[in-house]
Amino acid sequence: MExxxxxxxxxxxxxxxxxxxxxxxxxxxxxxxxxxxPVRSHSGAAEGGINAALGNxxxxxxxxxxxxxxxxxxxxxxxxxxxxxxxxxxDDVYQLEHWGAVFSRTADGRIAQxxxxxxxxxxxxxxxxxxxxxxxxxxxxQVMKRDIKTYEEFFAWKLVIDEDRCQGVISWxxxxxxxxxxxxxxxxxxxGGAGRLYTGTTNAYACTGxxxxxxxxxxxxxxxxxxxxxxxxxxxxTGVLITxxxxxxxxxLLNAQSERFLIRYAPNAMExxxxxxxxxxxxxxxxxxxxxxxxxxLDLRHLGAERILxxxxxxxxxxxxxxxxxxxFEPIPxxxxxxxxxxxxxxxxWGRTSLEGLYAAGEVACVSVHGANRLGGNAxxxxxxxxxxxxxxxxxxxxxxxxxxxxxxxxxxxxxxxKELLDRTDGERPWQIRDELAETMHVNFGVFRREEQMLAxxxxxxxxxxxxxRVVVDDKGDVFNxxxxxxxxxxxxxxxxxxxxxxxxARKESRGxxxxxxxxxxxxDESYLKHTVVTWEDEAPRLDWKPVTMTKWEPEExxx
Amino acid sequence: xxxxxxxxxYDPVAGQKKLVEYEVDxxxxxxxxxxxxxIKDKVDGTLAxxxxxxxxxxxSCGMRMDGAAVLACKTRMYDIVQSGHVPVISAxxxxxxxxxxxxxxxxxxxxxxAVQPWLDSGYSDPGAKEHVVSQEQMxxxxxxxLCIMCGCCVxxxxxxxxxxxxxxxxxxxxxxxxxxxxxxxxxxERLQSYSEEHGIWDCTRCxxxxxxxxxxxxxxxxxxxxxxxxxxKGIDSDMGAKHAKWFVTSAKTTGWLRETELVPKTQGVVSxxxxxxxxxxxxxxxxxxxxxxxxxxxxxxxARALYDLVKQQGRDGAAGIVQVEHALSRVEFExxxxxxxxxxxxxxxxxxxxxGEAEEIVE
Numbered sequence: 001m002e003x004x005x006x007x008x009x010x011x012x013x014x015x016x017x018x019x020x021x022x023x024x025x026x027x028x029x030x031x032x033x034x035x036x037x038p039v040r041s042h043s044g045a046a047e048g049g050i051n052a053a054l055g056n057x058x059x060x061x062x063x064x065x066x067x068x069x070x071x072x073x074x075x076x077x078x079x080x081x082x083x084x085x086x087x088x089x090x091d092d093v094y095q096l097e098h099w100g101a102v103f104s105r106t107a108d109g110r111i112a113q114x115x116x117x118x119x120x121x122x123x124x125x126x127x128x129x130x131x132x133x134x135x136x137x138x139x140x141x142q143v144m145k146r147d148i149k150t151y152e153e154f155f156a157w158k159l160v161i162d163e164d165r166c167q168g169v170i171s172w173x174x175x176x177x178x179x180x181x182x183x184x185x186x187x188x189x190x191x192g193g194a195g196r197l198y199t200g201t202t203n204a205y206a207c208t209g210x211x212x213x214x215x216x217x218x219x220x221x222x223x224x225x226x227x228x229x230x231x232x233x234x235x236x237x238t239g240v241l242i243t244x245x246x247x248x249x250x251x252x253l254l255n256a257q258s259e260r261f262l263i264r265y266a267p268n269a270m271e272x273x274x275x276x277x278x279x280x281x282x283x284x285x286x287x288x289x290x291x292x293x294x295x296x297x298l299d300l301r302h303l304g305a306e307r308i309l310x311x312x313x314x315x316x317x318x319x320x321x322x323x324x325x326x327x328x329f330e331p332i333p334x335x336x337x338x339x340x341x342x343x344x345x346x347x348x349x350w351g352r353t354s355l356e357g358l359y360a361a362g363e364v365a366c367v368s369v370h371g372a373n374r375l376g377g378n379a380x381x382x383x384x385x386x387x388x389x390x391x392x393x394x395x396x397x398x399x400x401x402x403x404x405x406x407x408x409x410x411x412x413x414x415x416x417x418x419k420e421l422l423d424r425t426d427g428e429r430p431w432q433i434r435d436e437l438a439e440t441m442h443v444n445f446g447v448f449r450r451e452e453q454m455l456a457x458x459x460x461x462x463x464x465x466x467x468x469x470r471v472v473v474d475d476k477g478d479v480f481n482x483x484x485x486x487x488x489x490x491x492x493x494x495x496x497x498x499x500x501x502x503x504x505x506a507r508k509e510s511r512g513x514x515x516x517x518x519x520x521x522x523x524x525d526e527s528y529l530k531h532t533v534v535t536w537e538d539e540a541p542r543l544d545w546k547p548v549t550m551t552k553w554e555p556e557e558x559x560x
Numbered sequence: 561x562x563x564x565x566x567x568x569x570y571d572p573v574a575g576q577k578k579l580v581e582y583e584v585d586x587x588x589x590x591x592x593x594x595x596x597x598x599i600k601d602k603v604d605g606t607l608a609x610x611x612x613x614x615x616x617x618x619x620s621c622g623m624r625m626d627g628a629a630v631l632a633c634k635t636r637m638y639d640i641v642q643s644g645h646v647p648v649i650s651a652x653x654x655x656x657x658x659x660x661x662x663x664x665x666x667x668x669x670x671x672x673x674a675v676q677p678w679l680d681s682g683y684s685d686p687g688a689k690e691h692v693v694s695q696e697q698m699x700x701x702x703x704x705x706l707c708i709m710c711g712c713c714v715x716x717x718x719x720x721x722x723x724x725x726x727x728x729x730x731x732x733x734x735x736x737x738x739x740x741x742x743x744x745x746x747x748x749e750r751l752q753s754y755s756e757e758h759g760i761w762d763c764t765r766c767x768x769x770x771x772x773x774x775x776x777x778x779x780x781x782x783x784x785x786x787x788x789x790x791x792x793k794g795i796d797s798d799m800g801a802k803h804a805k806w807f808v809t810s811a812k813t814t815g816w817l818r819e820t821e822l823v824p825k826t827q828g829v830v831s832x833x834x835x836x837x838x839x840x841x842x843x844x845x846x847x848x849x850x851x852x853x854x855x856x857x858x859x860x861x862x863a864r865a866l867y868d869l870v871k872q873q874g875r876d877g878a879a880g881i882v883q884v885e886h887a888l889s890r891v892e893f894e895x896x897x898x899x900x901x902x903x904x905x906x907x908x909x910x911x912x913x914x915x916g917e918a919e920e921i922v923e
Contacts, residue, residue: 036610037665039709040618097690100679100743102698102705109692127705133617134705141678175658204613237589240615258909292909299911301902318615321634329902331909431601474605479572480659483605 001168001183001406005031005149006398007391008184010156010169010211013041014132014380015362015387016190017139019351022391023188024146028398030391031149033156033171033182035206035485039140042192042204043362043383046132047243047314048116049124050384051377052089056106057113057122062086064120069378070553072118072274073342073371074512075529076224079551081349081367085378085385092384093125101138103127104311114248116376118274118560122248124377129243129314132380154180155485156210158414159187159218159358162405166218166358170414172485177478179414183406185398186357188390189215189345190383193363194496196489198338198446199438202234202241208489209496211364215345216495220353221533223366223546224343225496226504227513229374230447232278233298234337240322242298242315242334244376247271249311252299253282254331255290266560273560276373276513279336283447286335295333336447340379342370342513343503346533346546351390357397361390368531371548372512421487427470430487433494437464441497448515449504458501465494495536502541503532525555561588561641563595567607568650570657579648586637592649593621593632596661609661616774619710623661624650629712631774652715654724667724668711671731675754679738682745697742700878704737707777713769725758729769729779732760736782739789740878751790760786761800785878792877802826812867815857819848 007023009016012034023030032038053060065086070077097103097111104112104126116124127134143150153174160168160181168183191211195203216222232253233242247253253271255261265281266273273281282296300308300315305328308316312327319325319332345360347353347367353360362383369382444450444457468491475483509524510516531546564583570576584598593611600607610620614633621632625647640647655663681691713729720726727735735754738744754760763783770780787804790796796805806825810818823839824832842848849855857863870876903910 036612036618036620040610040612040620042613042618044708045613045615045617091688094686094688094690098679098681098686100738100741102701102741103690105693105695105698107695109694111690112695130617130706133708137705137707137709138679144673145678175664204615204618206612237587238614252911254909254911256909258912260911260914263914297909299909302911314617321616321636329904429601429605475608477573477606480608480662482608483600 002180003031004183004404005029006184007031007186007188007394008033008169008182009188009190009391010034011041011189011191011362011364012038012150013043013190013192013362014135014139014383015043015390016041016188017136017143018384018387019188019190019361019391019394020148021139021142021146022388023395024148026392026395026399028395030395031151031182031184032143033151033154033169035153035155035174035210037152038143038150039136040206041136042207043380044133044136045202045204045241046135046380047129047241048245048248049114049126049131049377050093050135050380051116051119051123051375052093052125052381053086053121053123054090054093054111054113054125056110060121060123062089065089065123067553068119069369069375071556071558072373072375073368074276074373074523074558075525075553075555076227076368076371076511076531076548078368078371078549079553080549081369083551084349085369085382088385089381092381092388096135096138096384099138099142101127102134114245115272116248117244117272117278118269118375119377124245124248126245128310129245129312135380135384151182155488156191156214157488159214160406160410161218161355162407162410165356167404168406170411172418172488174480174482174485177481179411179418181406181411183404185401185404186359186394188351188394189358189360189364190362190387191364193341194493195338195341197228197438197493197497197500198239198442199435200234200237200239200335200442201338202231202239203338209341209492210489211360212344213492213495215353215355215358215360216499216534216536218355218358219535220355220358221346221535221544222343222499223346223531223533224368224372224503225499225534226507226532227342227370227372228338228445228500229275229340229342229513230279230336231339232275232282232336233332233334234339235318235322236293236295236333236335239337240318241339242318242332243312244275246298246300246312246315249300249307250303252302253278254297254299255285256292257290261285261290261296269560274373275339275376276515277560279447280515282336292333295335297331298334299331300327301329301331338442340374342366342368342372342374343500349389350393351386352393359390359394361387372514422473422476422484424470424472427472428467429474430468430471430490433464433467433471434490437461437490437493437497445500445504448517450516450518451505454501454505458498458505461494461497461501465498468494499534499541502543503534506532506543523558529555561586561638563590563637563641564646565595565599566646566648567660568648569607569660570651572659581646588638590637591633592625592630592635592637595637596632608659617708619708622652622710622712622715624652624715629653629715629772631710631712634774652711654714654717654720655711663711665711668709668714668730671727672709672734674727675731675735676746676750677734677738679741679744680746681743684745691743693742700742701737701740703776703778704733704740704782706775707733707737708775710774712772712774713777713779716768716772718766718768719762719764723758723762726762727754727759729763729783732763732786733777733779733782736786736878739786747789748793748795751786751793751795754786755790755795755798755801759798760790761798789877799826808867811863814854815860815863816855818851818854820851
């Protein structure tokens with residue numbers, strides 16, 4: 001065993017760092033482990049903002065925030081978790097500001113807030129269109145201030161389970177090579193999402209669902225895995241994100257006929273309807289021949305150069321670099337792209353999983369705050385509030401429990417498994433499987449879902465998993481062997497794809513991101529107002545259901 | 561298209577460096593990062609480089625192309641391929657190479673930590689809500705807060721090449737991010753610490769950092785702002801500060817640089833005496849004007865008026881540093897120069913008014 005800590009945070013994005021800071025301040029010996037440097041984490045790519053009912057731009061309160069979130073979730077969100085988020089959000093945002101977050105400001109010097117999709121009030125606090133960047137750097141500053149130990153460029157691969165408790169992590173040391181196990185009384189997963197399951201995704205290369213699969217392999221359940229959000233404004237061909245903040249500032253979406261087509265889908269909210277609604281509208285326009293080269297157009301021109309330069313300069317930079325378009329003068333071609341996993345590791349409102357000592361927070365987790373559709377600006381808020389809560393609880397638990405066991409046999413098993421992969425010299429390179437998986441997921445498990453396509457995808461993923469058993473890693477070396485870690489990442493993704501398909505097939509209705517217009521076009525509260533829950537048994541997913549927690553909001557028809 | 565590329569590979573086990581040529585098929589839209597991915601997938605899985613977001617925000621993929629630092633994900637290949645040029649890719653400079661294009665970033669982060677990069681709000685208590693700060697106050701650190709810590713500036717820093725202990729452009733820009741923050745109350749302590757050896761005044765103003773920064777942070781401007789703030793606070797004991805101060809004094813008094821006095825004013829009289837022989841040689845060859853009477857420019861009034869104006873406008877600190885504007889929010893409207901305008905000819909589609917809405921969207 002390399003080292004021992006009270007709390008070990010896996011992943012160092014916004015949720016991970018916020019958890020580590022909270023645990024540190026509670027007096028725990030805390031460390032973070034991350035396959036990339038903390039500021040490289042994908043939280044930094046969040047653009048538009050973070051939702052909290054500060055009331056700086058209008059009369060607002062946490063209850064309104066909670067209702068918008070419940071409705072946005074298509075009633076699949078757990079209302080207790082949503083209420084906690086919305087109640088704690090304002091103080092958590094003030095905390096970030098006190099740490100130095102460079103928020104944009106109102107005329108009277110308060111944190112500025114902009115309108116966002118499906119929000120009843122302008123509630124999204126922002127830092128121009130680089131909010132995630134600003135937050136990840138402010139959190140890292142606080143990590144440096146506390147000198148929190150970070151195992152940088154350590155690739156977490158397996159959880160250590162002993163006596164039905166999670167007691168650490170086995171990882172691959174990227175810089176020096178070799179498996180290193182780190183013992184911990186509690187482990188907090190904060191590894192983010194799995195957008196790399198899709199070709200067109202806003203997600204970084206690092207977003208390969210590591211924590212979800214590690215939990216799954218440890219016998220922990222994944223919840224609502226069919227709920228993958230498609231963001232309405234991503235750039236072709238790879239899916240670079242164009243922020244919802246554009247529409248928050250007033251941008252239009254146009255089809256090839258120059259029509260603001262949302263008038264036919266969401267006549268009241270128009271471009272500020274929820275993401276699932278807009279992505280479906282766009283896909284319908286494109287499928288019915290009213291797109292332009294597979295895109296619709298995001299028009300910012302009427303906002304004027306000054307506003308674009310002040311509040312959307314990052315968007316302009318991205319459009320100019322990746323689409324060759326200056327949004328001051330031309331509309332930006334956009335399309336839906338895989339963006340955010342509402343589903344994830346099943347946790348309670350303290351981030352606890354069913355496995356003692358194991359926690360999860362942020363996108364890797366499913367508390368569930370977002371249900372079937374997340375509102376823009378709620379993800380960053382969840383990372384902060386639930387990162388904090390997981391950190392607090394894990395520290396508390398760790399400080400009152402004392403032993404850590406990592407048996408040599410566990411380490412030896414991992415060594416053996418890894419050696420088998422590295423020793424293989426004859427077989428397929430992983431990239432073909434990776435690309436095939438991502439391309440087919442996009443077609444067969446995308447914005448709209450058909451029974452037969454999901455079934456076919458299930459068969460395909462099974463075959464890909466068989467092929468994966470025989471993949472070959474070119475790099476046999478110890479130093480910075482990303483060929484190895486990328487192969488391991490593909491293993492994570494393949495199991496998640498299976499979980500998503502099983503969940504998607506079981507949910508025979510249309511709710512939020514799970515749209516089945518051809519066979520089950522409506523929401524069916526009678527049968528499906530419940531979470532899908534998947535565990536891994538005998539190398540295959542096993543589906544179950546779990547009730548949704550309701551506090552004060554009864555399901556209503558959802559219109560924007 | 562076929563994309564040819566040469567890469568400086570480094571094998572850390574054998575300790576060997578070699579330039580290897582690759583050529584892959586790629587779609588026209590690819591970036592340098594996409595090409596590296598294609599090589600790693602299809603040609604040689606042992607190629608090592610860092611990557612993550614592929615959208616210019618995570619800062620992982622700093623490396624050199626033809627000897628100058630770039631973000632691989634921001635570098636589109638089409639024009640390079642069309643020009644027939646075969647670019648040479650190598651690891652960033654000023655940092656130890658770990659393998660191929662991967663450098664050890666620890667020296668970089670050590671310098672970031674050395675500037676105490678966290679907000680110090682002193683004894684001021686913002687209360688239960690946020691600090692009240694105007695947008696104008698936040699704008700002071702707008703460029704510095706764009707920094708993604710990719711290391712491109714450090715890679716290109718000439719001062720650091722000469723003095724590996726120089727704090728460098730990234731750390732100093734991070735320092736300015738706090739010195740310029742109205743909520744930070746430790747600016748004097750910061751400026752004192754950044755003014756020490758290996759700090760602000762060791763920058764040679766070559767502007768390579770500014771030139772190569774992929775995010776428009778303008779680190780050299782940040783260093784200039786720190787210098788100006790330090791002098792405004794009277795933190796001017798470093799030779800660099802004294803040197804700069806004498807420039808101001810001589811411009812104000814004579815409209816010219818008073819070279820003869822520059823050395824004693826910068827290095828002190830004792831040290832200057834050792835340079836007397838050198839000064840005499842310069843004097844003999846007419847390179848230095850006689851110190852007495854002072855050589856005063858004809859329109860010295862203008863220099864003095866300029867000095868007074870800067871003082872009057874309170875621009876003698878960081879606010880006066882407007883040397884170069886590379887900030888993203890100020891990028892030139894290239895198209896405008898060609899006469900292009902929003903909704904101009906060929907700009908498609910133009911939004912139609914909604915039913916019941918007057919034709920007012922356009923214009």
